[in-house]
Amino acid sequence: MLSQDSNLMLEINDLHASIEDKEILTGVNLEVRSGEIHAVMGRNGSGKSTLSKVIAGHPAYVVTSGTVKFNGENLLEMEPEERARIGIFLGFQYPVEIPGVSNLEFLRVATNSRRKELGKEELDTFEFEELVKERLSVVQMNPAFLDRSVNEGFSGGEKKRNEILQMALLEPSISILDETDSGLDIDALRIVASGVNQLSTRTTATILITHYQRLLNEITPDFVHVMAEGAIVKTGGQELAIELENRGYEWIEENIKKINL
Amino acid sequence: MSNPNTVEKIVSKPYKYGFVTDIETEKINKGINRDTIKLISAKKNEPEFLLKFRLRAYDEWLKMKEPNWAKLGYPPINYQDIIYYAAPKKDKKKESLEEVDPKLLETFEKLGIPISEQKRLTNVAVDAVFDSVSIATTYKEKLAEHGVIFCSISEAVNEYPEIIKKYLGTVVPINDNFFAALNSAVFSDGSFVYIPKGVECPMELSSYFRINSGDTGQFERTLIIAEEKSSVSYLEGCTAPMFDTNTLHAAVVELIALDHSSIKYSTVQNWYSGNEQGVGGIYNFVTKRGQCRGKKSKISWSQVETGSAITWKYPSCILQGEESVGEFYSVALTNNFQKADTGTKMIHIGAKTRSTIVSKGISAGQSSNSYRGLVHMGPQAVGARNYSQCDSMLIGDQAAANTYPYIHSQQPQANIEHEASTCRISEDQLFYLQSRGIDFEEAISMMVSGFCQDVFNQLPMEFASEADKLLALKLEGSVG
Amino acid sequence: MxxxxxxxxxxxxxxxxxxxxxxxxxxxxxxxxxxxxxxxxxxxxxxxxxxxxxxxxxxxxxxxxxxxxxxxxxxxxxxxxxxxxxxxxxxxxxxxxxxxxxxxxxxxxxxxxxxxxxxxxxxxxxxxxxxxxxxxxxxxxxxxxxxxxxxxxxxxxxxxxxxxxxxxxxxxxxxxxxxxxxxxxxxxxxxxxxxxxxxxxxxxxxxxxxxxxxxxxxxxxxxxxxxxxxxxxxxxxxxxxxxxxxxxxxxxxxxxxxRGNAKTNLKGLQISTGDDELSTHSYVRFDGPNGELDQLNKAAANDNSHSIFNGAIQVPKVAQKTQAAQLSRNLILSKRAKIDTKPELEIIADDVRCTHGATISQLQEEELFYLRSRGINSKQAYSLLLEGYYKEIISMLPLYSERWSFLNNLL
Known part of the structure; x- marks a missing residue:
C-alpha cells in the first residue's frame, strides 16, 4: 500500500509521559504516513497501551516532554474529543460499559460530531439507522446490539466488534487498535481483522498494538516496532514479528543490553 | 451444610488461658471517686499535671451517659463495684528480671510469652502487663541504642513528662466517649513507644496484657509516637482467667504519625469470652485511634478478635496529612453468646488521603457479630479514596451477622467503594476438600483460614501463624 | 418553636x-x-x-x-x-x-x-x-x-x-x-x-x-x-x-x-438540586424462606443539596435460602453537595446469599474519556452519562415509553 504520494500524518518525537509521577514513556519516536500499517509489539508493561492513550489524550497521563503532531498540528494541545474529530481513533483494549446510555444514540452523537468536522451533513435518527445497518456488515454484528447500553453485558468479542463498528462509522484518518486481538477466538479475530482491512485505504493509516504475531497473519504490517521500557527499541518489517514469535522478547532485550554495553 | 450440628460442635474449644495465678495482690477498695483517683495517682507517684488530667476526665465522665447505640444488651455495670487498681505485691518497679516474681514469669511463659533472658523471642521486645502494672519490658537497652523508647506508660510519665504532656489525650480527648473518659480518669498502666526522627524500629514491639483478678477492671493506656520518617510495628496480646463474673476492660490507644512515618498496630485479642451459657467473660470496650498528622504518613490496624463476652471497638484513623494512608484489617470470630461490635472509622480530612478496610466476621453458636464502620470524606479531601470490603460467614442458624457501614461524602473528587457479602461454607467446597482426603474438621478450619487470609497476610510474620492457630483452636473440637 | x-x-x-x-x-x-x-x-x-x-x-x-x-x-x-x-x-x-x-x-x-x-x-x-x-x-x-x-x-x-x-x-x-x-x-x-x-x-x-x-x-x-x-x-x-x-x-x-418465597425488586432514584434534602429509608424483612430481593438505589447530588440512603434488610432465622442484593450508587456532582449512605444488614439465617455495596464518586473518568475519544465534547458526554444513569431506573417505570419518557428531558 506504500506509494510515492503518501504524506506524513503522525509524528512522535522524544515523547515522555507519566502517570501518578511514574514515568512510563521514556522517549518514543515514531513516524506514520498515510497508507501505512504499523505494528507495535512488546511485553506487558512496556508502554504500548500508554502510548495509545497518550495519543488519544487520556487525562490521567501527563506528557512531560516531547511532541506529537498530526498533519503538522500539535496534538497535545487538543482535548480528546477534538482529536477524535480530526480523525484519530483509539480502539480500546478494555472498552468500558456504560449502563443506561443507548449504544445507538451514542454512535449517532459520535458519528455526527465527526461528520460535522468533515463538513458532511449531520444525520437524524432514521438516516443514521440506515447508515449503521449498512456498516454492521463490516463486522458481522447483530443489530440487536444497537438497542443495548454501550458495551453493557457484551462479551469480549462483541465489545471488540463494537469498537470496529465505531471505526467504520467515524471513518478516522488514523486508527490505533490497542490489543484488539486479545481475548478473541480465531473466528472473531478474522472478522475483526477483515473489518480493519476493509477500512484501510491509501489515505488512512493504522497502528496495531499487539502481543502476538497471530493478528499480523491477518493484517500485514509495513513496519513492526518493538517497545521495551517505554521506548521503541527496534524497528523492522514483517519478518521481525516472526522472529519475535520464534525467539521471544528476551532476544530483543539481550540485543539492547549488548548495544548498551 | 450436610451436618450443621457437627459444625456447631467443633467451633467450641475450652479456653486454655483460663488459669489464675496465685499471687499476693495489692488492691485498693472498690469504687470510684476523686479520692480513688488521687490514690491511684499517688501510688504511681505521678506528677501533678497527670493528676489534673485524671480529675478533669473524671468530672467529664460524671456528666456522660453510658452509650447503648450498639445495642449490645448487657446488664448495667455497677461502676462502684469495680476495683480500679490491683498490682502484684512488692510493686516497686523491678530493675532487672531476676527480681521479678518467678510466678509472674511462669504465668507469661504459660501464656506463650517467655520474658526471661534465656527464653525470650529473639526479635520481639515485650512489655508484659499484669493487672494494673507493667512487670517487665525486654530489650530496652538494645532499643535505646537506636533512640527508641519502649517502656510502661507509668515509667514514661515520670521519665519523659514533656512528651506525655504534649501528646496524651490529643488523639482521644478525655471527653471523647464514656469509656475513654473513664479510662482517662483511672488508667493504670500500658505501653509507651517513641520512635525518633528517621529511625526504623529494629524489632517488633509487643505488649502483653493479662487480667488476673476477677473484680478488677483493666484500664490500660497506650501511646505511640512516630516522628518524621520513622516506622514501627507493634503487637498486643490479651488473655484473662475464667471467672463467672464479667470484668470490664476499657483501654485507650493513641497513635500519632508525623511526616512520612508509619505505624503498624496489630492486636490478637483473646480475653476470656464466658462459658457456653454466656456466663462470665470480659467486657472489652476499647477506644483506639490513630492520627496521621504528617504528609504521607501511614497507620495500619490489624486485629484478630476472638475473645471477650462483648467487644466494642473501632480502631480508627484520622487522615489529616496530605496523601496519608489508613488501613484496617480485621478478623472477628464470635461463638456461644459472644457479642462483637467492631469496625473502624476512616476520617479523610487531607487531600489525596487513602484508606482500605478489610473486615471478616465469623459468627457461630448464638453469637452476634457486627461490622460498624464510618468512612467520611470531608470537604478538603480532594482526590481521596476509600475501598472497603466486609464479609461475614455464618456457622449454624442461631448466629447473627450484621453490617452497618456509614458512608458520608462532601467531596466530588473523592471516591468511595464499599462491598460486602454474607456467605456460609458451601457444601461443594467442603465436598471438594473432603474428596481430596481432608477430614471434615480440617476442611472447615481451612476454609475459615482461607476466608481470613487477606487479614492474616497483614499481621507481622511471627504472629500470623499464631493467629491462624488461634482460630483453628477455636474451631477445633470433638468430631472424630 | x-x-x-x-x-x-x-x-x-x-x-x-x-x-x-x-x-x-x-x-x-x-x-x-x-x-x-x-x-x-x-x-x-x-x-x-x-x-x-x-x-x-x-x-x-x-x-x-x-x-x-x-x-x-x-x-x-x-x-x-x-x-x-x-x-x-x-x-x-x-x-x-x-x-x-x-x-x-x-x-x-x-x-x-x-x-x-x-x-x-x-x-x-x-x-x-x-x-x-x-x-x-x-x-x-x-x-x-x-x-x-x-x-x-x-x-x-x-x-x-x-x-x-x-x-x-x-x-x-x-x-x-x-x-x-x-x-x-x-x-x-x-x-x-x-x-x-x-x-x-x-x-x-x-x-x-x-x-x-x-x-x-x-x-x-x-x-x-x-x-x-x-x-x-x-x-x-x-x-x-x-x-x-x-x-x-x-x-x-x-x-x-x-412467608418468604416471593420476589421484591426495589429501584430508587434521587436527583437533588439547589438546597434539596432527599432521602430513602427502606426496610425489607423476610419472614420465610426462599425470598429474593434486588435493590438498587441511585442518587445524584448537585449544588448545595443533600441525598441520603438508609437501607435496612433483615433476614431472620426462618428465612433460609434468602437471596438479597443491595447496591447504593451515588454521584456527588458539586463541591457543596453531600451524600450519606448506610446499608444495614441483619442476618441470622446461615444458608443465605446476601451482598451489598455502596459507591460515592463523580461520573467515571474512564466513561467520560471513552465518549470523548469518539468526538463527543465533555459537556455532551457528561449529560449523556447522566441521562444514562437516570434512565437505567426510570425506564423501568410502568408505561415508561408511552407516558414517562418525557422525564428524560426534564431530569
Missing part, C-alpha cells in the same frame, strides 16, 4: 369529622405522636435530616376548596389514554364517588377498609414512625381499592398539593391473588406545599405488582411518603421510585415477605 409545643397546637387545629373510622385512625395517630420522640438529630433515624424543614408539615393550613390545576402544571394530564384509570386524590372529596370503575377494580366499603386498614403498617414495623403518626393524626379519608384479574388498566394515582397548604392522603390497595397490576403514583408538589402520603398494599399469592412512584416537587415543596407492602407467597413486587425537586422529601418504603 419545638415540636413539643407545635404538635399539640397543630392537632387542635384539625377539624373533627363525623366519620367514625376516620376519627379512630386519628386517635391512633394522636396517641402515637404522644408516645414517640419527635424527630431530633440525636435519634439515629433523623440524625442526617434538617429537622427544621419538618416544621412545614405541622404549620401549614389544610387545603380549602381550591382545586389543583393539573393541566397547567404538567401537560401530561391533558391526555389520558384509554388504558389508564386515573384517580386524583386530594384530601377533600372522595374521587371514587365520581368515577366509573372498570371491571376488576372495586372500591372497598367502610367495613372492609376498617378490616384491612393498618394491618400492613403493623406488620411492616411502620407504626413507630413519626411521619406515619402525622399522617394518621391528620387523616381525612381513606381511598380503598381492591383489584383482581389480568386485564386491568394501569392505575394512575395523582396526589397533588396546592401552594402553601398541607395535604394528607391515605390509600389502601388490596391486590387479589394471581392479579397483575401496574400502578403509577404521581406526586406533585407546589411552592411551599407539604404532603404526607401513606399507602398500604397487600399483594396476594402469585400476584404481580409493578409500582411506579414519580415524585416531582418544585419551589420549596415538602414530602413525606410512607409505603407499607406485605407480600404473600409467589408474589412479585417491583417498585420504581423517583424523587426530584423537593426541599425536603423522605421516602420510607417498608416491605415484608410474609
Amino acid at each position: 419545638s415540636f413539643k409545643d407545635c404538635v399539640p397546637q397543630w392537632l387542635n387545629s384539625i377539624k373533627e369529622t363525623n366519620n367514625l373510622y376516620v376519627e379512630k385512625i386519628r386517635q391512633k395517630g394522636r396517641s402515637n405522636l404522644n408516645l414517640l420522640d419527635h424527630p431530633n438529630t440525636k435519634n439515629e433515624n433523623w440524625r442526617l435530616s434538617n429537622i427544621k424543614r419538618l416544621e412545614n408539615f405541622i404549620n401549614l393550613p389544610f387545603p380549602d376548596q381550591a382545586k389543583f390545576d393539573y393541566q397547567n402544571k404538567y401537560p401530561i394530564f391533558k391526555n389520558i389514554p384509554k388504558n389508564i384509570l386515573q384517580i386524583k386524590i386530594d384530601s377533600l372529596d372522595n374521587p371514587l364517588e365520581s368515577l366509573v370503575l372498570p371491571e376488576g377494580v372495586r372500591a372497598l366499603n367502610n367495613e372492609e377498609i376498617e378490616c384491612y386498614l393498618g394491618h400492613t403498617i403493623d406488620r411492616c414495623n411502620s407504626n413507630n414512625l413519626w411521619p406515619v403518626a402525622i399522617n394518621e393524626a391528620s387523616t381525612n379519608q381513606v381511598i380503598g381499592l381492591e383489584v383482581k384479574g389480568n386485564n386491568l388498566p394501569t392505575i394512575e394515582l395523582v396526589l397533588a398539593a396546592n401552594a402553601n397548604t398541607f395535604h394528607s392522603t391515605r390509600v389502601l390497595i388490596k391486590v387479589r391473588e394471581k392479579t397483575t397490576l401496574n400502578l403509577n403514583e404521581v406526586i406533585i408538589g407546589s411552592s411551599k406545599s407539604s404532603q404526607s402520603n401513606l399507602m398500604e398494599i397487600i399483594v396476594g399469592e402469585e400476584a404481580n405488582v409493578h409500582h411506579g412512584i414519580i415524585a416531582l416537587g418544585g419551589g420549596n415543596a415538602h414530602l413525606l411518603t410512607n409505603l407499607a407492602v406485605e407480600q404473600k407467597e409467589q408474589s412479585n413486587y417491583s417498585l420504581i421510585a423517583l424523587q426530584k425537586g423537593w426541599l425536603f422529601s423522605r421516602f420510607e418504603p417498608h416491605i415484608i415477605q410474609l
Whole structure:
C-alpha cells in the first residue's frame, strides 16, 4: 500500500509521559504516513497501551516532554474529543460499559460530531439507522446490539466488534487498535481483522498494538516496532514479528543490553 | 451444610488461658471517686499535671451517659463495684528480671510469652502487663541504642513528662466517649513507644496484657509516637482467667504519625469470652485511634478478635496529612453468646488521603457479630479514596451477622467503594476438600483460614501463624 | 418553636369529622405522636435530616376548596389514554364517588377498609414512625381499592398539593391473588406545599405488582411518603421510585415477605438540586424462606443539596435460602453537595446469599474519556452519562415509553 504520494500524518518525537509521577514513556519516536500499517509489539508493561492513550489524550497521563503532531498540528494541545474529530481513533483494549446510555444514540452523537468536522451533513435518527445497518456488515454484528447500553453485558468479542463498528462509522484518518486481538477466538479475530482491512485505504493509516504475531497473519504490517521500557527499541518489517514469535522478547532485550554495553 | 450440628460442635474449644495465678495482690477498695483517683495517682507517684488530667476526665465522665447505640444488651455495670487498681505485691518497679516474681514469669511463659533472658523471642521486645502494672519490658537497652523508647506508660510519665504532656489525650480527648473518659480518669498502666526522627524500629514491639483478678477492671493506656520518617510495628496480646463474673476492660490507644512515618498496630485479642451459657467473660470496650498528622504518613490496624463476652471497638484513623494512608484489617470470630461490635472509622480530612478496610466476621453458636464502620470524606479531601470490603460467614442458624457501614461524602473528587457479602461454607467446597482426603474438621478450619487470609497476610510474620492457630483452636473440637 | 409545643397546637387545629373510622385512625395517630420522640438529630433515624424543614408539615393550613390545576402544571394530564384509570386524590372529596370503575377494580366499603386498614403498617414495623403518626393524626379519608384479574388498566394515582397548604392522603390497595397490576403514583408538589402520603398494599399469592412512584416537587415543596407492602407467597413486587425537586422529601418504603418465597425488586432514584434534602429509608424483612430481593438505589447530588440512603434488610432465622442484593450508587456532582449512605444488614439465617455495596464518586473518568475519544465534547458526554444513569431506573417505570419518557428531558 506504500506509494510515492503518501504524506506524513503522525509524528512522535522524544515523547515522555507519566502517570501518578511514574514515568512510563521514556522517549518514543515514531513516524506514520498515510497508507501505512504499523505494528507495535512488546511485553506487558512496556508502554504500548500508554502510548495509545497518550495519543488519544487520556487525562490521567501527563506528557512531560516531547511532541506529537498530526498533519503538522500539535496534538497535545487538543482535548480528546477534538482529536477524535480530526480523525484519530483509539480502539480500546478494555472498552468500558456504560449502563443506561443507548449504544445507538451514542454512535449517532459520535458519528455526527465527526461528520460535522468533515463538513458532511449531520444525520437524524432514521438516516443514521440506515447508515449503521449498512456498516454492521463490516463486522458481522447483530443489530440487536444497537438497542443495548454501550458495551453493557457484551462479551469480549462483541465489545471488540463494537469498537470496529465505531471505526467504520467515524471513518478516522488514523486508527490505533490497542490489543484488539486479545481475548478473541480465531473466528472473531478474522472478522475483526477483515473489518480493519476493509477500512484501510491509501489515505488512512493504522497502528496495531499487539502481543502476538497471530493478528499480523491477518493484517500485514509495513513496519513492526518493538517497545521495551517505554521506548521503541527496534524497528523492522514483517519478518521481525516472526522472529519475535520464534525467539521471544528476551532476544530483543539481550540485543539492547549488548548495544548498551 | 450436610451436618450443621457437627459444625456447631467443633467451633467450641475450652479456653486454655483460663488459669489464675496465685499471687499476693495489692488492691485498693472498690469504687470510684476523686479520692480513688488521687490514690491511684499517688501510688504511681505521678506528677501533678497527670493528676489534673485524671480529675478533669473524671468530672467529664460524671456528666456522660453510658452509650447503648450498639445495642449490645448487657446488664448495667455497677461502676462502684469495680476495683480500679490491683498490682502484684512488692510493686516497686523491678530493675532487672531476676527480681521479678518467678510466678509472674511462669504465668507469661504459660501464656506463650517467655520474658526471661534465656527464653525470650529473639526479635520481639515485650512489655508484659499484669493487672494494673507493667512487670517487665525486654530489650530496652538494645532499643535505646537506636533512640527508641519502649517502656510502661507509668515509667514514661515520670521519665519523659514533656512528651506525655504534649501528646496524651490529643488523639482521644478525655471527653471523647464514656469509656475513654473513664479510662482517662483511672488508667493504670500500658505501653509507651517513641520512635525518633528517621529511625526504623529494629524489632517488633509487643505488649502483653493479662487480667488476673476477677473484680478488677483493666484500664490500660497506650501511646505511640512516630516522628518524621520513622516506622514501627507493634503487637498486643490479651488473655484473662475464667471467672463467672464479667470484668470490664476499657483501654485507650493513641497513635500519632508525623511526616512520612508509619505505624503498624496489630492486636490478637483473646480475653476470656464466658462459658457456653454466656456466663462470665470480659467486657472489652476499647477506644483506639490513630492520627496521621504528617504528609504521607501511614497507620495500619490489624486485629484478630476472638475473645471477650462483648467487644466494642473501632480502631480508627484520622487522615489529616496530605496523601496519608489508613488501613484496617480485621478478623472477628464470635461463638456461644459472644457479642462483637467492631469496625473502624476512616476520617479523610487531607487531600489525596487513602484508606482500605478489610473486615471478616465469623459468627457461630448464638453469637452476634457486627461490622460498624464510618468512612467520611470531608470537604478538603480532594482526590481521596476509600475501598472497603466486609464479609461475614455464618456457622449454624442461631448466629447473627450484621453490617452497618456509614458512608458520608462532601467531596466530588473523592471516591468511595464499599462491598460486602454474607456467605456460609458451601457444601461443594467442603465436598471438594473432603474428596481430596481432608477430614471434615480440617476442611472447615481451612476454609475459615482461607476466608481470613487477606487479614492474616497483614499481621507481622511471627504472629500470623499464631493467629491462624488461634482460630483453628477455636474451631477445633470433638468430631472424630 | 419545638415540636413539643407545635404538635399539640397543630392537632387542635384539625377539624373533627363525623366519620367514625376516620376519627379512630386519628386517635391512633394522636396517641402515637404522644408516645414517640419527635424527630431530633440525636435519634439515629433523623440524625442526617434538617429537622427544621419538618416544621412545614405541622404549620401549614389544610387545603380549602381550591382545586389543583393539573393541566397547567404538567401537560401530561391533558391526555389520558384509554388504558389508564386515573384517580386524583386530594384530601377533600372522595374521587371514587365520581368515577366509573372498570371491571376488576372495586372500591372497598367502610367495613372492609376498617378490616384491612393498618394491618400492613403493623406488620411492616411502620407504626413507630413519626411521619406515619402525622399522617394518621391528620387523616381525612381513606381511598380503598381492591383489584383482581389480568386485564386491568394501569392505575394512575395523582396526589397533588396546592401552594402553601398541607395535604394528607391515605390509600389502601388490596391486590387479589394471581392479579397483575401496574400502578403509577404521581406526586406533585407546589411552592411551599407539604404532603404526607401513606399507602398500604397487600399483594396476594402469585400476584404481580409493578409500582411506579414519580415524585416531582418544585419551589420549596415538602414530602413525606410512607409505603407499607406485605407480600404473600409467589408474589412479585417491583417498585420504581423517583424523587426530584423537593426541599425536603423522605421516602420510607417498608416491605415484608410474609412467608418468604416471593420476589421484591426495589429501584430508587434521587436527583437533588439547589438546597434539596432527599432521602430513602427502606426496610425489607423476610419472614420465610426462599425470598429474593434486588435493590438498587441511585442518587445524584448537585449544588448545595443533600441525598441520603438508609437501607435496612433483615433476614431472620426462618428465612433460609434468602437471596438479597443491595447496591447504593451515588454521584456527588458539586463541591457543596453531600451524600450519606448506610446499608444495614441483619442476618441470622446461615444458608443465605446476601451482598451489598455502596459507591460515592463523580461520573467515571474512564466513561467520560471513552465518549470523548469518539468526538463527543465533555459537556455532551457528561449529560449523556447522566441521562444514562437516570434512565437505567426510570425506564423501568410502568408505561415508561408511552407516558414517562418525557422525564428524560426534564431530569
